[in-house]
Amino acid sequence: MHATRRRGGRALGLLAALALLSACQGKDQRPACPAGQACLEYGNDAEPSTLDPHLATSTQELRLIGDLFMGLTTEDAQGRPMPGMAERWETSPDGLTWTFHLRPARWSDGQPVTAEDFVFALRRVLDPKTGSPSAFLAQVIRNGRAISEGELAPAALGARALGPQTLELTLEHPAPYLPQLASHASFYPVPRHVVARFGDGWIQPGRLVGNGPFRLQAWRLGDKVTAVKNPLFFDAANVCLDRINYYPTVDLVSAERRVMSGELDLNTNFQSNRIERLKREMPGFVRTHVSLATTYIAFNQDGLPALKDIRVRRALSMVVDREFITAKLLRAGQAPAYSFVPTVTANYVPGVHSGWAGQSYAARQAQARQLLTQAGYGPDRPLRIEIKGSNNPEMGLMLEAVQADWQAIGVQARIAQAEHAVTLAAYRNRDFQVGVANWYADFNDPVSFLGILRSDTGTQNYTGYRNPAFDRLLEAADAEADLGRRARLLGQAEQLMLDEEAMIPVFFIVNRGLVSPKVTGWVDNAENFHRARWVCLKR
Template identity: 35%
Template sequence: MGRPWKLSFISAIASFAMTGLAAAEVVYHRGNAGEPKTLDQHQTSIDVEKNVLKDLYEGLVAYNPKGEIIPGVAESWSIGGDGTVYTFKLRDAGKWSNGDPVKASDFVYSFRRIMNPATAAKYANLLYPIKNAEKVNKGELKPEELGVKAADDKTLVITLERPTPYFLELLQHQTGLPLHQASVEKFGKDFVKPGNLVSNGAYLLAENVPNDHIKLTKNPNYWNAKSVQIDTVFFYPTEDNAAAVRRFMAGELDTNYQFPIDQLPFLREKLGAQVRTPPYLALEYYAINVTKPPFNDPRVRKALSMAVDRDYLAEKVWGGAALPAYNIVPPGLNGYALADVDYKSLSQLDREDQAKALLKEAGYGPGGKPLKIEIRYNTNESHKKTATAVADMWKTVLGAEVTLLNTDVKTHYAHLQNRGDFDVARAGWVADYSDPQNFLFLGLSNNRVGNYSQYNSAAFDAAMAKSDVTIDPAERMKVLRTAEDTMMKDGPIIPLLNRASLHLVSNRVKGWVDNVQNDHRSQDLRIER
């Protein structure tokens, strides 16, 4: 009788141990605002893809929870050649999920692939500061002539066209993530599928069920795996924001990205500090077509800007999910002093009086030529409400005749990028990297992609060019400030709002830090059930 009892006791202990191990698994249920269209870092274009990719891969550098640049695969780096040569030393412990060592040649392969015209990478131009990158991307040079070389397995040397003080910021973008060459060449476009994808970050791709979930599991070969406290991450494409809120309140989601802004007061009442609405590097603005009258008159453009009640837009239209914006560059960039806006300190009534005077001086409005304005915007309830509110302000304050035209987002931006005719058009920009240049470049005369206003200023272009070759960080920020002063004075765009990043973060989630980059890696978090 003794032996069966002993076996039962041992079995019970084993069963208890197994149960304990299962209970110890930490699972993170993460609402991700939408369905990633790709997990190929060279085809990516939206933040819901970034969120997954940065869990799967690690670049030369990364962001810490505060949004500060820290070493990633590269444990250190040095900058020489008057700011044009970056030498990265890779970690000896760096491995791919299949056990292969991460080598400098992996980055050479990845950078050459994104610049290869055959890849048709949407964000290749982000890495144009690399020597010969633009020429390679346009098919004028071979990929082998790109300024990225492996000095040895653990030393990567990147040579730039010119000093680029924000180059490390560019490398943290998902386009700077490495690829495992053998698996990409073996599987082709299917390298992104579970079982095929070889990653070097904190997690592996276990499942990818379209319109349902993406499941990631902890990568035991990650060099810093010991610090990763979440074992499994489920990303859910919570495009239905209202449904996602219900799931969060039911405890089914630990965090969720995006929620309906008109529910913000209700959510704050019910969820308190679990509602996160910090500002991030995002600008909501109206582009003005400066090539056609009357909008080619800076007095008209300034009058339009001064007549907009930004406090009303932020509080009433956006429900507190945005802050009034007067500058092209959002606040929050270290070392940068925002340009002065001469009417910011005035009351809204005083602004409106000055706007009327400017318009009259330009010969428009009551007693002058009629002011007719068409506002174009892409279909979205918030954009519609904003356009309606601004139209009413311009009608009431300036006596303008305002009409609205909305199209889907693809048609809207294609029209602007193709230099289609318009008066005033809604646009938005979310920074790809934390530097004023990433907002001010919207005004460059040679920026056909983002300069919707067709703004052309020799003084502005010269200041921006000077900033590209100014190595001293403090002096460079002053030069960029000069550029913003010029663009603000000319007024080709009307800054409206700095949007907040909208997250629901359960009290169960620890380690979450709001940052202006809206960057949150699962490996930096922990879950307490």
């Protein structure tokens, strides 16, 4: 930790010189925008791995895909659910049957968007052959789980077209949050006629067909993704932007200079510990807002047998100094986390936390050493772990802090960082021992967090946590109509998971962005949804 600070002097000097050069060159590097048009230069953190709505997992991918596609519902400028492809819907008295009435709409190639496209897409996302990491979200539809587990054919799904513009969904259990869930990419329609023709290659530029306010024009790996206004979008007359360039901006210090120089209009992140400096140097640009998201450390018990011992997992969790990480390293309002679900989540009953959370840090360190000794580890037999994370500077600081915390109790941790997409692929393939990940809620409800820990969730469950008792509590919550009793059941499930040290919650995330004052329509919200449909630029 201290060594990082000593090394920082020369590095910061070099970064400052590079940033100055970037600032001087920025105005020349901004692509020309045709006269009379509005062109947004958008910093988007990382290179997308895919533009397939049913295969995407990262927020960087979903931001972009959410501008190319639209589900039954969508989000308004404040991130709240609103009608999308569905103009209206009705629900049966038992809450199990939902009938959606679609608006007249066309794909970007002119073909009509129909209820059959939604049926095709929902079957596709649940089909094991697709390998969708978000299939668990669609398991709320009748037979969804059996289909995703290969027990039933996709045709058995409780989704059917009652006509070209009428879709009926029959659910496994009441889901009052369905309008929020239906705006997620796992519920997006995909064009049957294009997927049938090109297969997996349908997402390439020149082939990808969407139904959103923008259409894909180009994708240059390592450079940018370009989307242009879709003239066939049903509300195209009210879309302000004509073109968006989405850039991977892994180097956050460079990105902030690009925003300052005008080369970028916004960047969806900034280095957290630079917040006070940015407020001074870029007044009016800094955006922070409480988020429905948690940073956590996942244990892969199959990747390191030592992690099967709860004493080891508890020792590692107890000594992560969350207060130091949030208050000293990050400093942008992140809050230490001793639970997985943020307390601001709707329908959540606070009070769930790790059982040892009230102890002093010194007491936790002492107990952690005892636990490791009981598990058979000590100076003569140190526990060795590889901790993996993405290759951005902020992640590097956190990894070094955790490494130092573990070293203080005799654990030898080796840090491994890689490009963001490579890291996520390693997590999905269980190619790691311990990994740092972020989870952003797909919708505003505790089950959006706890659902990823179900035994049948699949690759999104990086921890591999499996507990039938936990699953039963979630199933009981699914069947419970009373919101208060439902919240208590979900709280019991989370407490069980925490008591078993299934993961290490580290901190609750704060949404951070740099947005030029000339950008309008960018509204801070906990969900962190900023659909470009609502964004404009001052002339």
